Amino acid sequence: MSQKKIVIAPARSKRERARFVDLGLSFAAREPHWVPQLRSEMLELVDPARNPFFGHALVELFIARRGDRPVGRIAAHIDKLALLLPCDQGMGPGTGFFGYFDAEDDEVARALLDTAEGWLREQGMNRILGPISLSIWEEPGLLVKGQDHAPMIMMGHHPAHYAGWIEQAGYAEAKRLLTYDLEIGERFPPLVERIVRSGERNERIRIRPVDTGRWDEEVATILAILNDAWSRNWGFVPFTPEEIAHAGKKLKPVIFSDLNMIAELDGRPVAFMLTLPDINDVLRKIDGRLFPFGWARLLAWLRRPRGMGMRVPLMGVLRELQNSRLASQLAFMLIDRIRQSAYGTFRSRRAEIGWILDDNKGMMAIADAIGSRINREYVIYEKALGSAIGGNPESSALVSGDGSAATA
Known part of the structure; x- marks a missing residue:
């Protein structure tokens, strides 16, 4: 019997947003050094009525299912303030984002990334950065070094194999973020x-x-x-x-x-x-x-x-x-x-400094001078989306129809 197809649909209602959060918590709990976070805080971050990020952003949350079983999630979003940045600051016109990325296997991962990319194209974007969940000030980047110890407050924690799945989907490193450990x-x-x-x-x-x-x-x-x-x-x-x-x-x-x-x-x-x-x-x-x-x-x-x-x-x-x-x-x-x-x-007895951009030579020099060492690294990936297929990032309608996507 062939494997059931993957169906991906938006999570827009309060109940579906809760399922989106609970799915992320269930994936995170599989990691040995993950620290359980307050569910109420996670729900607030994806609630348009309570997170002021939504005041200048368009956000769509997606859940992937095989049959009735949820097998992954992703967010696609456009920060209208980031669109105003000069291109040499890494964002700027045409740049959208993905975040809250979790997947059961590489097939689900590819389907989720395809869905986020397609949604951003519909909104007129031609470039995608991620993972950034949701604001650059919340949880930017995918953890690529440091899975062997627990994260500190407001720092993401991701399994090592996610990097390979993202790179296989055609993404390249845009920026590396570093944290430094200091014996105080x-x-x-x-x-x-x-x-x-x-x-x-x-x-x-x-x-x-x-x-x-x-x-x-x-x-x-x-x-x-x-x-x-x-x-x-x-x-x-x-x-x-x-x-x-x-x-x-x-x-x-x-x-x-x-x-x-x-x-x-x-x-x-x-x-x-x-x-x-x-x-x-x-x-x-x-x-x-x-x-x-x-x-x-x-x-x-x-x-x-x-x-x-x-x-x-x-x-x-x-x-x-x-x-x-x-x-x-x-x-x-x-x-x-x-x-x-x-x-x-x-x-x-110890402190963590960061994150610090990997080209911020001044801060890196200060961190080195006080005897700290790099203990965690995060990567923000990028990918060109090709020609935008229309859409208006100022529109209040995030997707047309039911917004679902499917792959065999």
């Missing part, structure tokens, strides 16, 4: 310590904790620096006001003043560094379940997190100071100040 109990090399001590004697420089009592103001300050510092980086898409408010609300429970710093020069904020305690540490212990008792353990952890790893997801220095000795000095001072708090107050 170790002293920095003498040269770095001298640079930090010199900065501490400079009366123009002040390193101060983020004031959580003025959280909204501090978020605005940090995002203003970020939008300037990263504005010429590959793939940079600025945060919208709605995304800033949403991110501030979501991050506040895991923001501790001693771990998040702003650098001021002559009283003016010019650099920042955010550090998050690794909530995956407690999610692993509660198996990603808030009920019946996981919520109590999570609340206790949030009040007094101790002994967990730390992740530095974001840092930046104003563009006017970049490529100067002062920029490096500020970065070393921020890292040293937070390292002392993480080690002394929170009893942490």
Whole structure:
């Protein structure tokens, strides 16, 4: 008997979006070092009413089935802000995306990628990047190195064989993202310590904790620096006001003043560094379940997190100071100040810095100088889609008909 054909259809209703999320969780659970995530958080990310990313994006979610059995999923999406980027920043006109990619086998993988590509062509796109799930600020890239240890907060974790399936479908590497592991109990090399001590004697420089009592103001300050510092980086898409408010609300429970710093020069904020305690540490212990008792353990952890790893997801220095000795000095001072708090107050032993673009030589040099090492690598792939076959990315109609696709 021949194998049942693969049928791929959109997941648009609330119930189908839940099935899309649960399917992803079931695939992830097969990986030995995966950390169970909160289902409610995963549902929010694909909910147009709750994720502000949908305010500037068109998104279609697809589920693949063999008979009645779900065997894979994928998202295809268009970020209207990414369409406005210069082409030399990696995105720009005609670029669409795929994300949330999971497949049972190579046949399903190819069918899902074909479906995402076809949907993007219908919307007028001629190039596809991915996986990016969904925003560049959420989970960009496919994990290609580092499957042998658990991911930290807000980092994707994927099986090694996905890379081969994507490449067999005609995709090539567009950009590599790196994370660095740092033993924070170790002293920095003498040269770095001298640079930090010199900065501490400079009366123009002040390193101060983020004031959580003025959280909204501090978020605005940090995002203003970020939008300037990263504005010429590959793939940079600025945060919208709605995304800033949403991110501030979501991050506040895991923001501790001693771990998040702003650098001021002559009283003016010019650099920042955010550090998050690794909530995956407690999610692993509660198996990603808030009920019946996981919520109590999570609340206790949030009040007094101790002994967990730390992740530095974001840092930046104003563009006017970049490529100067002062920029490096500020970065070393921020890292040293937070390292002392993480080690002394929170009893942490290791931290992860990143992701960092593989052509960001300045940040890579700083990571090397403090003795960190690459522990994880992600790849964003690209593929030309050929001539677009029409469609309008501004249209509210995402696909015509039932949007389904089938392969024998």
